Amino acid sequence: HCPQVHSLQELRRSASLATKVFVQRDYSDGTTCQFQTKFPPELESRIERQLFEETVKTLNGFYAEAEKIGGSSYLEGCLACATAYFIFLCMETHYEKVLKKISKYIQDQNEKIYAPRGLLLTDPLERGMRVIEISIYEDRCSSGSSSSGSSSSSSGGGGGGAGGR
Amino acid sequence: MTPGSGSGPMKDCEYSQISTHSSSSPMESPHKKKKSVPKRKWEVFPGRNKFFCNGRIMVARQTGVFYLTLVLILVTSGLFFAFDCPYLSEKITPAIPAIGGILFFFVMGTLLRTSFSDPGVLPRATPDEAADLERQIDIANGSSSGGYRPPPRTKEVIINGQTVKLKYCFTCKIFRPPRASHCSLCDNCVERFDHHCPWVGNCVGKRNYRFFYMFILSLSFLTVFIFAFVITHVILRSQQTGFLNALKDSPARYPFMEKYSVVCFFSVWSIVGLSGFHTYLISSNQTTNEDIKGSWSNKRGKENYNPYSYGNIFTNCCAALCGPLSPSLIDRRGFIQPDTPQLAGPSNGITMYGATQSQSNMCDQDQCIQSTKFVLQAAATPLLQSEPSITSEELPLPGKTSISGPCATLTLGQPTPPSSMPNLTSDSGLTDIIPLKEDHEGHQFLTPEEAPSPPGMLPSGSPITHSHTMHVLSLASQDSLHEDSVRGLVKLSSV
Numbered sequence: 001h002c003p004q005v006h007s008l009q010e011l012r013r014s015a016s017l018a019t020k021v022f023v024q025r026d027y028s029d030g031t032t033c034q035f036q037t038k039f040p041p042e043l044e045s046r047i048e049r050q051l052f053e054e055t056v057k058t059l060n061g062f063y064a065e066a067e068k069i070g071g072s073s074y075l076e077g078c079l080a081c082a083t084a085y086f087i088f089l090c091m092e093t094h095y096e097k098v099l100k101k102i103s104k105y106i107q108d109q110n111e112k113i114y115a116p117r118g119l120l121l122t123d124p125l126e127r128g129m130r131v132i133e134i135s136i137y138e139d140r141c142s143s144g145s146s147s148s149g150s151s152s153s154s155s156g157g158g159g160g161g162a163g164g165r
Numbered sequence: 166m167t168p169g170s171g172s173g174p175m176k177d178c179e180y181s182q183i184s185t186h187s188s189s190s191p192m193e194s195p196h197k198k199k200k201s202v203p204k205r206k207w208e209v210f211p212g213r214n215k216f217f218c219n220g221r222i223m224v225a226r227q228t229g230v231f232y233l234t235l236v237l238i239l240v241t242s243g244l245f246f247a248f249d250c251p252y253l254s255e256k257i258t259p260a261i262p263a264i265g266g267i268l269f270f271f272v273m274g275t276l277l278r279t280s281f282s283d284p285g286v287l288p289r290a291t292p293d294e295a296a297d298l299e300r301q302i303d304i305a306n307g308s309s310s311g312g313y314r315p316p317p318r319t320k321e322v323i324i325n326g327q328t329v330k331l332k333y334c335f336t337c338k339i340f341r342p343p344r345a346s347h348c349s350l351c352d353n354c355v356e357r358f359d360h361h362c363p364w365v366g367n368c369v370g371k372r373n374y375r376f377f378y379m380f381i382l383s384l385s386f387l388t389v390f391i392f393a394f395v396i397t398h399v400i401l402r403s404q405q406t407g408f409l410n411a412l413k414d415s416p417a418r419y420p421f422m423e424k425y426s427v428v429c430f431f432s433v434w435s436i437v438g439l440s441g442f443h444t445y446l447i448s449s450n451q452t453t454n455e456d457i458k459g460s461w462s463n464k465r466g467k468e469n470y471n472p473y474s475y476g477n478i479f480t481n482c483c484a485a486l487c488g489p490l491s492p493s494l495i496d497r498r499g500f501i502q503p504d505t506p507q508l509a510g511p512s513n514g515i516t517m518y519g520a521t522q523s524q525s526n527m528c529d530q531d532q533c534i535q536s537t538k539f540v541l542q543a544a545a546t547p548l549l550q551s552e553p554s555i556t557s558e559e560l561p562l563p564g565k566t567s568i569s570g571p572c573a574t575l576t577l578g579q580p581t582p583p584s585s586m587p588n589l590t591s592d593s594g595l596t597d598i599i600p601l602k603e604d605h606e607g608h609q610f611l612t613p614e615e616a617p618s619p620p621g622m623l624p625s626g627s628p629i630t631h632s633h634t635m636h637v638l639s640l641a642s643q644d645s646l647h648e649d650s651v652r653g654l655v656k657l658s659s660v
Contacts, residue, residue, distance in 0.1 A: 022294055027331070069483065069489070073489045077487025086274060094489055095489045117514050125494070127245075
């Protein structure tokens with residue numbers, strides 16, 4: 001029988017990585033950190049479009065909050081400048097606080113939404129804020145899994161590797 | 166629990182180890198007598214940077230001119246405090262050494278912050294990302310248009326109505342974000358790249374631009390301050406005793422005075438000029454790179470304007486100086502996970518933030534000594550067992566990766582031969598001494614040419630290559646001369 005993957009540990013234990021999808025940055029608003037909300041075709045069969053878009057939009061919102069230029073960021077900047085930036089040795093910046101929130105959110109999303117569907121989100125911070133990496137796993141026991149249909153030249157080996165186990 | 170990429174076959178054994186930083190995977194343990202010490206990411210960093218204090222401090226390779234800067238500032242300030250301040254604090258007010266002291270403290274603080282912090286280096290693409298990008302480029306260009314040469318790798322985006330071209334970086338295997346540029350001296354892509362400053366011994370980019378600006382601003386105040394009060398001192402003394410006697414009264418200083426007044430004079434004007442230039446850049450929200458290339462100048466066309474500018478000077482200044490400070494993306498002090506690509510190991514989120522905070526701590530001697538010991542210890546252990554850089558599912562056993570192969574391809578991993586660098590830096594060092602009007606050119610000289618590395622590089626080979634290079638060099642990481650010779654030897658051996 002093929003148990004559906006329920007948790008992250010189970011995911012890692014029983015599934016093998018089929019392919020990875022990369023959600024690229026959206027630079028239309030300048031250099032602020034935003035990701036494209038375009039739905040990748042490889043996820044078509046794995047997750048509802050709306051859930052995915054909501055995740056990306058929430059992440060975009062978090063990043064916008066981190067990079068917001070307003071009263072509190074000015075205060076932080078001026079205070080830091082006045083102390084010759086030594087205050088950074090003891091204080092956590094606003095950006096870092098938001099990044100922690102993002103990390104928690106991604107973990108939460110992984111547990112609740114993505115892992116049950118055999119997907120895994122990687123925090124963009126670990127990829128230099130360039131991409132949101134979504135790993136697509138296939139169940140070891142499922143045959144001809146849906147994600148293999150999307151395997152292309154780079155991840156063609158992935159299908160072979162999974163089979164080669 | 167770490168979200169991260171997984172590689173299939175080893176997962177059974179390793180899943181319990183994912184959240185820890187232990188690098189002893191089952192196949193390594195027979196080789197090691199004791200528990201293997203995990204490596205930190207700065208030790209295998211592919212760029213040409215030097216790291217100190219176990220990854221907390223990061224500078225460019227050539228730091229000779231930086232030491233010169235330090236010496237000039239310290240000696241000039243030292244002479245001022247030693248010889249002029251006693252007289253002036255008596256005659257005029259003791260506030261003078263106080264203010265001088267505050268300025269000096271501010272200058273040193275911002276200088277060290279500029280030099281030692283990460284300018285905004287973009288980590289290189291993981292092999293999966295690079296492969297995915299290549300695939301997309303191929304699809305976009307179509308196989309038929311391949312022809313005799315590879316199609317140009319650019320992407321166009323529209324930012325605030327302006328069309329901006331994003332270039333593909335062959336070294337880092339990414340499309341550079343807007344305003345990012347690849348520094349050929351440091352061999353890194355840097356976000357919002359301004360220029361590579363030899364005086365500061367580091368690139369100036371998004372994360373340290375405000376420190377750099379505050380440094381040159383406070384330095385201009387300091388030099389003007391010192392210059393003014395030295396002259397005041399001489400004038401006051403000469404009023405008392407006559408001009409020549411005033412000079413005689415400070416015999417220790419007299420031989421210095423001429424040389425230092427020349428240096429002071431030129432440095433005052435250079436630095437004040439540079440501050441003015443950067444004030445202009447900040448108020449128009451441009452980088453030195455963009456200004457020199459004339460990216461947003463009106464001469465290019467009526468429709469050309471700067472899409473990043475906020476419209477008014479005040480907002481631009483505030484955004485550049487008081488805006489939020491983004492964290493370092495390269496996670497220098499994180500540990501390398503054994504089952505992940507060496508280029509971007511997914512570390513535990515908490516560890517990373519701890520690292521980010523501590524990266525700004527000044528080092529202490531113990532850490533430095535320990536890090537040296539650790540480096541030597543790590544050197545004694547076989548290199549590549551903890552870094553299966555090819556994590557795609559095709560190679561289930563990392564040990565299969567041949568180590569002898571990468572040695573032959575060692576130099577391919579470095580697009581610009583290191584031998585060209587010292588010439589560049591020393592030339593520009595001399596150029597920079599020439600006063601104000603050529604100051605821009607001095608820095609311009611170091612605006613990096615975007616030298617693409619040969620596109621035929623082995624994508625899977627290069628991470629190993631870099632780790633090998635870095636491992637060889639980590640033995641001598643504290644000694645730049647030794648490092649240079651080692652790098653030279655390694656290069657020779659690979660020919």
